[in-house]
Amino acid sequence: xxxxxxxxxxxxxxxxxxxxxGLVPTMGALHEGHLSLVRAAAERCHSVGVSLxxxxxxxxxxxxxxxxxxxxxxxxxxxxxxAVDVVWTxxxxxxxxxxxxxxxxxxxVTRPLEGAQRPEHFRGVTTVVTKLFHxxxxxxxxxxxxxxxxCVVIRRMAADLNFPLEVVVRPTVREPDGLAMSSRNKYxxxxxxxxxxxxxxxxxxxxxxxxxxxxxxxxxxxxMVETLAAEPLAETQYVSVANPASLEELDGPVExxxxxxxxxxxxxxxxxxxxxxxxxxxx
Numbered sequence: 001x002x003x004x005x006x007x008x009x010x011x012x013x014x015x016x017x018x019x020x021x022g023l024v025p026t027m028g029a030l031h032e033g034h035l036s037l038v039r040a041a042a043e044r045c046h047s048v049g050v051s052l053x054x055x056x057x058x059x060x061x062x063x064x065x066x067x068x069x070x071x072x073x074x075x076x077x078x079x080x081x082x083a084v085d086v087v088w089t090x091x092x093x094x095x096x097x098x099x100x101x102x103x104x105x106x107x108x109v110t111r112p113l114e115g116a117q118r119p120e121h122f123r124g125v126t127t128v129v130t131k132l133f134h135x136x137x138x139x140x141x142x143x144x145x146x147x148x149x150x151c152v153v154i155r156r157m158a159a160d161l162n163f164p165l166e167v168v169v170r171p172t173v174r175e176p177d178g179l180a181m182s183s184r185n186k187y188x189x190x191x192x193x194x195x196x197x198x199x200x201x202x203x204x205x206x207x208x209x210x211x212x213x214x215x216x217x218x219x220x221x222x223x224m225v226e227t228l229a230a231e232p233l234a235e236t237q238y239v240s241v242a243n244p245a246s247l248e249e250l251d252g253p254v255e256x257x258x259x260x261x262x263x264x265x266x267x268x269x270x271x272x273x274x275x276x277x278x279x280x281x282x283x
Contacts, residue, residue, distance in 0.1 A: 001076075001079060001080050001083070001084050001085065001086070001087060002085065002086045002087070003076060003086075003087045003089060004086065004087070004088055004089070005088075005089055005090055005091065005094065006090070006094060007090070007094060007135055010086065010088045010090075010135055010136070011135065013085075013086045014049065014086060014135075014136055014137060017046075017047035017049075017085055017086065018046040018047055019045075019046060019047065019139060020044070020045045020046060020047075020138075020139035020140060021045055021046070021047045021048070021049055021136060021137070021138045021139055021140075022040075022041030022042070022044060022045035022047070022048050022049070022138060022139070022140040022141070022142060022168075023041070023048075023049050023050075023051070023132065023133075023136045023138035023140070023141045023142065024037045024038050024041055024048070024049070024050045024051075024141075024142045025050075025051045025128075025129060025132050025141065025143070026050060026051060026052055026053075027052070027053060027054045027055060027068070027183070028052040028053070028054060028069075028070055028071065028072065028075050028183075029068070029069035029070060029071055029075070029183035029186070030071075030074070030075045030078050030079070031173075031181045031182075031183065032173050032181055033144050033146065033172070033173040033180075033181040033182075034144075035078060035082060036144075036170060036173050037142040037143070037144060037170055038050065038079065038082045038084060038142075039082065040142055040168065040170050041140065041142050041168075042082065042083065044140060044168075045139070045140055047085045047086075048082075048083075048084050048085050048086075049084070049085060049086045049087070049088070049136045049138065050079055050084050050086075050087050050088070051087075051088045051089075051090075051132055051136075052072065052075055052076075052087060052088070052089045053088070053089070053090055053095060053128070054068050054070065055095075055124055055125070055128045056092060056096075056124075057096065057123070057124030057127055057128060058120075058121050058122075058123075058124030058125050058128070059121075059124070060118060060120055060121070063118075064184075067187075068183070069183050069184075069186050072089065088135065088136075095128065095131060102127075103123050103127050104123070104126040104127045104130045104157065104161075105122075105123050105126065106122065106126055106153050106156050106157050106160070108246070109149070109152050109153050109156055109246065109247050109282075110122040110123075110126075110149075110153055112149075112240070112242065112247050112248070112249065113149050113238065113240055113242070113247060113260060113262075114149050114150075114262070114271070115149070116238070117237060117238065117262060122149075122150075122153055125150060125153065125154075126153060126154070126157050129141075129154055129157070130157070130161070133158070133163050133165065138165055139164070139165055139166070140165060140166050140168055141154075141158075141165055141166070141167050141168065142168045142170060143167065143168070143169055143170070144169070144170055144171075144172060144173070145169050145170065145171055145172045145273065145275070145281065146172040146173075146180045146181070146182065146271070146272065146273070147271070148258055148260060148273040148275075148281055149247060149260070151167070151169045151281045151282065152244075152245070152247060152281050152282040154167055155167045155169075155281070155282035156282060167282075169280075169281055172272070172273075174200065177197040177200065178197055178199075178200025178201070178204070179193075179196050179197050179199065179200055180199070180200070180270075180271075180272045182270065184268055184269070184270065185268075185270075187266075187267065187268040188265060188266065188268050189266060191233065192233055192265045192266040192268065195231050195232075195233035195234060195265050196234075196265045196268075196270060198227060198228055198230075198231040198234050198263070198265075199228075199234075199261060199263055199270055199272040200272065201227050202223070202224040202225075202227035202228050202239075202261065203224065203259055203261070203272060203273070203274040204274070205223045205224065205227050206220045206221075206223045206224050206241075206259050206274070206276075207259065207274050207276055209223055210257075210276040210277075211276075215253045215254055215255075216252065216253060216254075217241040217249075217250040217251050217252060217253075217254050217257065218241075218251065220241050220254075220257070220259065220276075221239055221240070221241045224239045224259065224261060225239050228261070228263060233265050233266060234263050234264070234265055235263065235264040235265075236261065236262075236263050237261075237262040237263060237264060237269070238260075238261060238262050239260075239261045240258070240259070240260045240261065241254065241257045241258075241259055242257065242258045242260065243256075243257070243258070244256055244257065244258045244275060244277075244279045244280065244281050244282070244283065245279065245281075245282055245283055254276075254277070255277050255278075255279075256275070256276065256277025256278055256279035257275075257276050257277060258273055258274075258275055258281065259273060259274045259275075259276060260272070260273035260274075261273070
């Protein structure tokens with residue numbers, strides 16, 4: 001496994017790797033969710049690349065950039081065990097050199113949900129992912145469904161900018177009680193960790209209602225709201241039943257929907273989602 005810091009070294013290594021190359025972009029603090037993406041890439045691709053970069057451009061000044069968990073040595077050990085070919089660990093000024101002023105912005109699908117809560121977030125995401133796509137030149141790029149809106153945004157960006165690659169979205173990996181794996185779960189106290197499973201309970205309650213024949217968007221939304229409200233440590237920021245392609249909020253009867261939510265448990269902000277119906281994210 002080659003570990004490189006500079007863009008020049010990364011391109012030199014990638015230029016020698018057999019294709020297709022699968023890329024797994026990460027911010028480090030790797031868990032089983034990330035590793036499931038690495039394994040999916042290895043199953044389909046001759047070579048696998050991973051980025052470990054805590055992207056400052058997607059954090060607002062009030063967010064947890066400085067406190068975001070980092071474990072470079074542990075991450076590299078995990079990736080070496082998965083037989084990854086190349087890992088890029090750039091310093092910030094390698095990605096955003098002095099005087100940097102060029103941004104990639106996707107419009108409509110970035111505005112609701114996370115975009116409404118974190119207005120600058122997706123500009124940072126799409127800019128850094130564009131740079132990663134140019135740096136690695138992968139044929140496949142792997143993302144987890146836990147960040148559903150991010151998946152929709154990146155699929156839109158890749159299509160609009162004619163990137164010659166496929167954006168692959170893999171299922172959310174969960175803890176035994178259903179909590180979606182996330183690097184931010186490390187922030188939770190024991191009591192908060194127990195309370196955090198309410199996100200999964202809220203989603204499954206709505207998904208079960210859908211499977212039982214409930215197709216009214218407001219009724220599905222209400223089931224999630226009520227379940228979250230029963231947990232004293234949970235502070236709901238939004239609950240959504242949206243079109244999986246446009247992310248526009250739905251009313252009335254629905255055939256397919258993205259059920260999603262953002263909830264603070266203590267000081268930790270958690271997101272999760274569930275797809276019902278046959279329509280894929282961004283499809």
